[in-house]
Amino acid sequence: MSIIHPVLLDERREAYAGSSVCFAPRCAPLRRTFFGVLAAPAFVRVVAWLLLWESAGLTGTAATALKAAPTDAGIRPTCSEIILRQEVLKDGFHRDLLIKVKFGESIEDLQTCRLLIKQYIPTGLFVDPYELASLRERNITEAVMVSEDFNIEAPNYLSEESEVLIYARQDSQCIDCFQALLPVHYRYHRPHSKDGETFIVINNPDLLMYCDQEFPILKCWSQSKVAAPCALKSKDICQWDNMKYRSVYENVTLQVPVGLTTHTSLVCSATLLVTILCSTLILVAVFKYGHFPL
16 A cells, blocks of 8 residues: 655645545535535526526627527518419411410419410411400400501501400319410411521510409519500500519410412413413303303
8 A cells, every 4th residue: 555645645636736636525505506406496506597698708698599589480471483384376377376374373363363364466367356256256255456557458567467356264274273365367477588486575565453452463473554444345444564474485486387489480370371271161161051042
């Protein structure tokens, strides 16, 4: 058994006193304080922990977090999106332009609202006003021409852009959708020297909306006010909201076949020969089977 000198023992005690390790006599008061806090009543422990937090500088952080939580958790109102889609049906020189509009809100909430589509018809197309009148009589569409002095027989290079108002109807296959149908026809185009085709671009229409009462969707997407008839057969003028929307396609492009200038002589010669042949056959039939009174 080794014997430690008293001087060395005092030096070791002083060294341990400056470190994090302590002997039982020195740590006894600290242990009594710690276990005393645990044994105290609940409110005393709460006060003790708050004092510890205050001394550590955590009270301000906790209070700030508690105040910021309700603000971050709040729900901001959002606007439902309006989506427009244009499609061209059928083939050939006579097409149908189908326009569909989808709302984020239920149509049941928009029963008092009406939807009007202002479609711009480019010079390469035309809409027959007599055909529209027939479709209105059969309750197929509710469209009316806006432009006056409209010539449906003018070629592309002599015509002007026209406008059509279409009162959209609810889509039976979509709960929150409207749709409108417009028949369009190709105009005659000049022949080209190289390419045997040309393109017609149909731009997106103006979407107008009129409601008897205010809705959040009007406040969100209304851009301006536009004066237009309240209904197809009404002479009253209403102030419609010009709505902002998102289009599925930027625009609709149609491909139109045209003649080539290099075929001009061939086409003219063939047309002249066919005309002479048909005229000759008609005259022969008239003189052979016709009865001429004397």
